[in-house]
Amino acid sequence: MDTQIITKLQTLAESAKYDVSCASSGVDKSNKGGLGNSAACGICHAWSSDGRCISLLKTLMTNDCVYDCAYCINRSSNDIRRESFTAEEVATLTIEFYRRNYIEGLFLSSAIEKNPNYTMEKILKVVQLLRHQHKFFGYIHVKGIPGADPALIRQVGLLVDRMSVNIELPTRESLRLLAPQKNPEKLFDPMRQIKDGILQLKDDRMHFKHAPAFVPAGQSTQMIVGATDDSDKTILETTEKLYKAFDLKRVYFSAYVPVNEGSLLPSIQLAPPKLREHRLYQADFLLRFYKFSASELLGEGEHNFDLAYDPKINWAFKHIEQFPMEINRVSVEELLRIPGIGTTSARRIMRQRKVVTIQYDDLSKMGVVMKRAKYFLTCNGKFYGDKAMSVCGIKTALNPPSPYNQMSLFA
Amino acid sequence: MIYTYDGTFDGLLTCIHQHYYLEHASEIMEEIHYQPTLFEEVKFVETDLIKAKRVYDAIMKQFSEETYWDIYRTYLSNNRMKDTYILRYLIMAFKMGQKIELLHAHHDTLPVRRISRAVGFEKHRFLGLLRFAEIDHVLYAAFEPDHNILILLGEHFADRLANERFVIHDMKRVHAIFCDHWPWIISDFKMEQPITYSDNELAFQALWKGYFEAIAIESRQNLKLQQSFVPLKYRKHLTEFH
Ligand code: SF4
Numbered sequence: 015m016d017t018q019i020i021t022k023l024q025t026l027a028e029s030a031k032y033d034v035s036c037a038s039s040g041v042d043k044s045n046k047g048g049l050g051n052s053a054a055c056g057i058c059h060a061w062s063s064d065g066r067c068i069s070l071l072k073t074l075m076t077n078d079c080v081y082d083c084a085y086c087i088n089r090s091s092n093d094i095r096r097e098s099f100t101a102e103e104v105a106t107l108t109i110e111f112y113r114r115n116y117i118e119g120l121f122l123s124s125a126i127e128k129n130p131n132y133t134m135e136k137i138l139k140v141v142q143l144l145r146h147q148h149k150f151f152g153y154i155h156v157k158g159i160p161g162a163d164p165a166l167i168r169q170v171g172l173l174v175d176r177m178s179v180n181i182e183l184p185t186r187e188s189l190r191l192l193a194p195q196k197n198p199e200k201l202f203d204p205m206r207q208i209k210d211g212i213l214q215l216k217d218d219r220m221h222f223k224h225a226p227a228f229v230p231a232g233q234s235t236q237m238i239v240g241a242t243d244d245s246d247k248t249i250l251e252t253t254e255k256l257y258k259a260f261d262l263k264r265v266y267f268s269a270y271v272p273v274n275e276g277s278l279l280p281s282i283q284l285a286p287p288k289l290r291e292h293r294l295y296q297a298d299f300l301l302r303f304y305k306f307s308a309s310e311l312l313g314e315g316e317h318n319f320d321l322a323y324d325p326k327i328n329w330a331f332k333h334i335e336q337f338p339m340e341i342n343r344v345s346v347e348e349l350l351r352i353p354g355i356g357t358t359s360a361r362r363i364m365r366q367r368k369v370v371t372i373q374y375d376d377l378s379k380m381g382v383v384m385k386r387a388k389y390f391l392t393c394n395g396k397f398y399g400d401k402a403m404s405v406c407g408i409k410t411a412l413n414p415p416s417p418y419n420q421m422s423l424f425a
Numbered sequence: 426m427i428y429t430y431d432g433t434f435d436g437l438l439t440c441i442h443q444h445y446y447l448e449h450a451s452e453i454m455e456e457i458h459y460q461p462t463l464f465e466e467v468k469f470v471e472t473d474l475i476k477a478k479r480v481y482d483a484i485m486k487q488f489s490e491e492t493y494w495d496i497y498r499t500y501l502s503n504n505r506m507k508d509t510y511i512l513r514y515l516i517m518a519f520k521m522g523q524k525i526e527l528l529h530a531h532h533d534t535l536p537v538r539r540i541s542r543a544v545g546f547e548k549h550r551f552l553g554l555l556r557f558a559e560i561d562h563v564l565y566a567a568f569e570p571d572h573n574i575l576i577l578l579g580e581h582f583a584d585r586l587a588n589e590r591f592v593i594h595d596m597k598r599v600h601a602i603f604c605d606h607w608p609w610i611i612s613d614f615k616m617e618q619p620i621t622y623s624d625n626e627l628a629f630q631a632l633w634k635g636y637f638e639a640i641a642i643e644s645r646q647n648l649k650l651q652q653s654f655v656p657l658k659y660r661k662h663l664t665e666f667h
Contacts (some may be wrong), residue, residue, distance in 0.1 A: 019632070027636050031642055065651045066642075372530075405490075
């Protein structure tokens with residue numbers, strides 16, 4: 015490796031860092047005579063100084079873009095250093111980082127170099143080198159490039175674990191405004207193709223056991239938060255639709271970091287809306303694991319989440335008449351709606367209930383956050399919240415809560 | 426009666442056996458941790474593989490594998506009370522049968538559940554935090570975990586690095602996993618001289634450090650959060666913090 019490569023790596027990682035989807039989870043596969051495996055639970059290898067987990071070598075193939083999307087640091091009109099990796103360089107870096115246990119695998123994205131097909135071909139080359147030449151069994155996530163030949167997308171899909179297409183903005187109007195060269199209709203083509211590929215595979219597997227895997231860890235996408243004035247409601251509804259229409263595994267949100275000046279964009283002085291991003295992630299959890307719907311979380315006339323309270327407790331405030339719930343009687347779905355009870359503590363409660371009645375003191379030992387939960391439950395008929403059940407009373411008692419703690423989404 | 430044992434898992438299981446067939450134990454602890462008291466009698470229990478196997482079989486027969494792992498992980502922890510917690514857990518478990526697994530908050534089950542989780546958590550952490558360096562075609566990783574988790578790492582890395590020779594070295598407990606393709610072994614191990622890295626190895630370390638810096642978003646800097654994921658005590662062996 016020449017000495018230039020470190021500059022290249024730093025430039026291209028720098029350009030890729032705003033892409034937040036980093037998880038390596040979703041597939042469990044063991045080594046079949048080469049290098050590497052994947053654990054379904056996902057393994058983090060390092061945490062950068064912003065506190066985000068590093069699990070994959072996340073880089074662009076190139077930042078030399080022919081498009082000019084307003085929000086993007088790599089847009090063609092920006093005067094920045096342009097670099098391109100060769101396929102061999104990316105493959106070697108991946109293998110050597112992987113052997114040293116720095117990473118779980120590769121997350122390869124790219125600007126549009128020359129045209130979509132040229133770009134997708136380069137990505138394919140990297141993946142082929144890794145899987146065929148290096149016999150690499152670790153995790154690979156690549157970006158599907160909208161506008162690339164479906165045949166190329168299919169070839170890549172047969173070799174990678176996850177493929178994603180970032181839609182970046184939640185509405186057609188925002189896309190037209192800020193990413194005029196991207197065709198919103200075309201944007202969804204690869205998504206649709208990946209979904210159909212996965213469905214086709216399920217079908218094939220019923221007939222031939224060894225039909226080749228196609229994007230086994232599924233697909234994901236990312237939306238930027240705060241580059242346009244799209245509301246949380248718009249973003250969350252788009253999220254819900256994406257889960258339904260394309261069977262996405264994850265939708266990621268990325269608080270917009272102003273990198274460019276422009277009349278259509280938030281000022282470059284503005285801090286990224288991290289708390290808003292956090293609320294959206296909480297809401298996304300509620301959609302995926304707590305059986306909430308987007309319209310329950312933000313109803314008629316509500317546009318954005320309350321930044322002072324998390325979406326779940328807010329929902330409880332709106333439906334205060336459904337509380338308190340009796341911990342020893344309600345269904346698991348109802349348990350999950352109690353603020354302070356998460357999926358793990360709900361499971362523990364349901365299990366222990368089969369053997370003995372739950373006592374109030376047990377709850378915190380089971381991981382329930384009593385500071386919040388006590389206002390919303392009874393235990394063997396007794397209410398322990400020292401305030402009367404009223405939204406105002408609870409809000410004062412919680413005393414506008416610790417503004418935000420990234421660590422626990424909610425307990 | 427306090428039972429002490431040699432620190433092996435079989436030794437601990439032998440103590441459990443003695444509790445039922447010889448005399449009830451009030452506490453169990455490793456011999457090296459025992460400090461004499463005036464009030465309690467103490468007895469060193471000689472490890473007996475047949476008795477240990479009986480207890481092991483009884484656990485496996487009556488409970489799910491998860492219960493066995495809870496006990497085993499607790500045994501690996503650095504908690505000084507761990508053996509007594511295991512004793513109490515098993516007394517309760519043999520009384521209640523499989524239902525014990527549904528019971529989370531009871532004072533005889535909670536310590537084992539909590540400690541087992543902490544040990545499992547540290548193991549999971551090190552699946553990611555181990556750092557290998559290539560030295561004469563061998564991948565070498567040193568670490569100093571709180572709990573004795575070395576044995577829990579073998580399977581994962583033997584699969585992941587199937588075509589490599591590697592060593593994972595717990596410097597605190599001076600033992601290491603050695604693997605030259607499958608299978609792997611654990612043996613006592615001490616590094617005699619300081620390591621010197623080849624230029625090639627140093628180049629990849631530099632690339633990793635360069636990458637590590639480039640990937641952070643300055644406007645989101647949050648060192649406290651970073652520290653909660655990577656406590657200072659682990660950083661000594663992490664390439665990116667050197
Ligand atoms: S196509 Fe991608 S890399 Fe190019 S300017 Fe648009 S967002 Fe940036």
